[in-house]
Amino acid sequence: MKPTKRRFTSLGTVLCASLVLLAACTNGQDTQPAAKAPVKEGDSTLNTSGLPIVKAPLTLNMLAGQSPLHGEWKDKLLWKEAEKRTGIHIEWTLVPQANLEEKKNLLLASGEIPDAFYGGGITSQDMISYGQQGVFLPLNDLIDKYAPNFKKITQQYPEVLKGITSPDGKIYALPKMSTNPTHRLNNKLFLNQKWLDEGSLKMPGTPDELYQVLKAFKAKDAARVPLGGTDIGGIIRTLTGAWGLQNRGSSNTYLDYNEKTNELRFFPTDPNYKEVLEYVRKLYAEGLLDSEIFTNTVPILTAKINKGIIGGFPSINTVPAGQKRTDYAGLPQALKGPYGDQLWSGMTSVLQNQGAFVITKKDKNPEATMRWADYFIDGEGAVLYWMGVEGKTYEMKDGKYRFVQDIVNNPNGLTLDQGISRDLVAPFTTHPIVREERFAWDTGEGLPEVIQAAKNLQPFAPKEIWPAFLYTKEENERMIALGNDIHTYIFEMQTQFITGKAPFTKWDEYVTTIKKMGLDEYMKINKAAYDRYKSR
Template sequence: MGLKRIQMIAVLLSFLLFLSACTKQKTEVAGNEIEDQSLDILTESGLPIVKEPITLNMFVKRRPAAAEDWNDVLVFNKYEELSNIEVKWEMTPQDGLEEKRNLLLSSGGKLPDALHSAEIPNIDILKYGEQGTFIRLNDLIEEHAPNLTKLFAENPEIKKGLTFPDGNIYSFPLIASEDFTSYRMGARPWFKRDWLDALDMDVPETLDEFYQYLKAVKETDLLGDGSNREVPFGANSMDHLVNWLKGSFGLGNRGTAHPYIDMDPKEEKLRFIPTSPEYKEMLEYINKLYSEKLIEENIFTIEHNNYLANGSEGLYGSTIYWSTESAFGVGEDDYDSGIALKGPDGDQLYSNFYPTLSGIQGFVITKDNQYPAATVRWVDHFFSDEGAKLYYLGVEGETYEETPDGGYKFLDEITNNPDGLTLSQAISKYLTYPNGGAPGIIKKEFFQGTENLPALIEAAEKNEPFFIQETWPAFTFTSEESKKMASLSADIEKYVEEMRDKFISGNVSFSEWDKYVKTIEDMRLSEYMNIQEEAYKRYKNN
């Protein structure tokens, strides 16, 4: 009996150990538990991530500027060595991405382990999250993503913007470091320096000074050839001018993620920007510039290449773009950066400012992933300094070197490629960041894009006093709200954009303003705003 009893206890202990292992290897997905085969082979922290090599399959969007095949590119070859995780990439061209992604997710077939920078709309993240196609990440992030968790603690707005109304997180974001203001301010104003000198003018600081400068450019033969080809202001989109001037009228005071709503400072409630008196006043000002031919006449339709050609010829007295140096091939001193202009009521905001949470569609993990915890560790690395450095710089001695002042720069093979490759082409041989939209954090000290050029850093420093103090990320909606918003925003926002250009160009008179406002109200604007209000309340209370 004693022997049998011992044998029974041994069997029972074995069974309990088995149950414990099974419990340990479970990850919850949409209320159901799935086995996580990575839990027993995870290292405690850091790199490598797993003790034994594993392979993940990932679907990824590819833009033309990115490497053609990520299965053999330096950044991920190196990360495979460091992490012990091989990734097999399924490259999907940008053209046709939406169709292929939707087919993949709705076909019912086996899914890749993750979708990387696949530009999944927020509404689809929620839809497939609720269905269980994308796994719930709340607990996994808390347990296996120390770098992202640290960023949550440092900036709670990130977690708030990432959390859906059901309380769940289904994706990893793209984050811009809070202090990287040159990146966050996007396209910025520029003024042709030798024309300012010739006119004995300074960079404009007010709306009136801007008007006077444009008028002087139009009336002066600054090219010196009598051709009258000088363009006082030109851009590749009217959006740039509108986004810059909004702040002069106190508009857009919560940043670029919300082009149609902000906070009404008079009433401390959400405001629909395009029906406000301040918005009308802004359009009247821009209409004045356009009607006096101070703005490039074909700004509504100009091709990007034509814009670049005009800039290269030195025809623009002012423009708004990320970098005239890189776009026009001019010297860094040829254009002087501008600032937010003071408006009629004293407003002087640089409201064209991006939130730190740049997007929430960077990375999702699917229900067919057998290694969720390891996958979370894999992507979380890119939210650390070490991971950001690898992603944006590569490998020391192979792609970059440290400078005497403690900074970093790409090697000559990239910046002065012997095969005649452009900087972007040379970078894409080693790194994948030109693809855009990847999960992780963009940090000033590692990022080598145009936003780190001296002239752009100076532009950001000039505008520091005018940056808005609170930026909202894009709101998340419930499934029901998303369906309603899809219809409401399609009608309302399309009409707003059409009428904006008609008012500016003079094709519609401002005597029609009340009719325009009434038309928008009849498109169920109140319902549109009620949904925004609910989303805003949830965001604040998350």
Template structure:
């Protein structure tokens, strides 16, 4: 369901280059201290730990940011100019287009020609670990404890899971997170309610009933056009993990994911707290047999592993689709989206079942870092921490109060009509491009139902989520693994091969190009691909997280 682990090769390459060029500034492996600890450092007395302005006298900083294409240059951005006036922190932005940002970021770290901080840093856990090891990004723990991140501190005090999620394997916090408490982090699947009614069928509640419904969708002409053109079950290719994408909505139907969610493709935690590779479990074979039956009987779209979203939408517009599992709302489903509702968790086993399509509250941990070149990390952290407040998140997502949005009597944030419905036909993202910075993601923020303006929090979408809400994996169990540098290097050599092989074979089993009689051989091959070492690395990460 989630986590495309970036290969460790990039991180290793950066660290190797630093070693060759002698760029790393620390002689030890501990967390780096910020630059300018002596007379060059601006006085901490100038910085207010709460309220505004952040700085009594202007503080000047240099920031590197990945600029999403719809967002204006951050040096000329009205929202950022407003925040500059509010905070008295003046930033000279290196505003790099998103499509070339990664190359520039890596070059600056490799040459040690660093800005004071990086926003929308898009740092994987591997790169965070590597840059922390070289001392190029600083640990934030002492600054947080000293009171320079009041919003993050309050969130961690309220929810220990947030602290656990952003704490690196060495016990330090190096970055600020993107936190979502809104329904946008819950994925959905959509069944054609109109077809159910047309055929006089009840909403399915088990996988066996689901099979019968799909069969009726195929055979009984629910769209009434006298053609056998219905596609009972469809989807589209979103990542390289086609097999995992097909099955991920249904892991919880077989009882998987209840102790952690799905923490990596084909991986969860069993009831004893042990990392489990689902694809080698006997019960997983039942899943494969079930989906092979759907495929063999023509109930799954034969284009599901190759088509894109637009192809699915065109089939929906033609009233040909019975079921699709994608998105956190159904607005993407085109002209016939009103026909689709959320189905319940479909039971396939005795015991507890779950809806595992939910991301942890902490979605991205590498969105903001402070470098060891920063002369005033106190002001920098306070500046960034504001985005974890309700008002700061509103600035990032909605712009400026009374200019682009208002707050209603119930405390909900509402875009003004000229931005929600631009008279010139601009999308909301385009209309807000001079005022907001959330476009493209990777922003430090805390998204709540009150602030979120996405389709996922429309009343009808919330009602759909209520169907599966009782079965969601509890937030406190959802894991964000963090690995040591050594573990990252090992993962880079084995994880890709294991995940790619598993996915390829799952697709073959489902489509029948590999007979299910070769299941034991498949499991034996996986066990010979250093699967035990792969699981041991995740077990160590889980045990650290679960302390």
């Protein structure tokens, strides 16, 4: 389940907030022109197409964030097979995810950098700042000549290229992407089909019908929790579309488009957003929403589901925390709101993470490095990354990729995630890959009921979905200052409105306070970023 309590530091995080990187923020007027990555057409060590990538063995040094599930990488089947095919050996520096930001910052500040950062915690502002300083190589030419798989994706999904192009026109990183609708529709609402059948209830088609269903769940047994979740944002995102809000997807925090005025909109101050919160307040006040919604975690919610007391929950799939299949089913369509809006806005962009892979100035073989990264984006390289080697980790059944029984039903008691992670580094990663539906068959996203839920909602997803916008260094500094205050205040007031600690008679005061926090400047900066994005 995806948490929504996002700190605004996703824009650039600690670039200006940490002493380690203070110099990078204060010497912006003296940055050097970005070094152009040498594209060596006649390099005798590089094969410009096919495998292996190089004519003689090559070693590259890369830093990667390490999930607790994955353990050491050097002995994994994935990387051994990749080296055999490509001729490139990777010396991995693995950093636990909890320490990744600190380690990354120290390396960048000291200049002791690897050839590449692979899922190395590079933020959008890192890309721009260190790209302009020449620490990260511009990838435009390398992509054009050595990344046919990535180019194909950008032709299919132009928003990817637009979303990773920095304000200076350079591309400094390859992103993580997802074309899997069950993954991108990451906030599907699932209801207990068994309870619906027992009460002769139909799946709801409007917010009011959902309210009536939840009331019926509670009336049957007072111990039931009609609607659960792991954060309040997930609940809100199931409803915004029914009020015509968040109409450009959920990748851009609090921004959408006002179709009446043809302008960017900050929807947390919109009157319709007030109605969404009033609806959630009603659920909370009547005991239809879990009273622990603000403190729940995935394990806590999973325990409640397993206990049989949860009537519904928003999630990416029906098996949180790797549990077995349940009695839950997704909505047959998006909820239709009081003004006729029928939008399912909880859809993320194909562009999932802008800084998944950067090549540094230390790399003497950027052409080979780009070919290596591109190999895993499509074709046999993508199969290797997601599924491993046929006969060892997966097999084909009815034309579908299936993990072998030793992974799915491990005799030593390993969970599915643990079994996959023994040989691979998927799926909990931010690597420069494409998350595809064809590789989801054995995970929660591949369950028939989850795929069906996504198919039901996909026709109601926004037609245009924005990725997160990129800002200049100066814009980012202001956005950090403005955004942290504004977003923190919004979350605090959401909580107070929903729990009843703040009455809705204070709504006008809430809107006025946000404006005084610098909303006009906040929107001016976002308008500039939006205009650059649209002009690409």
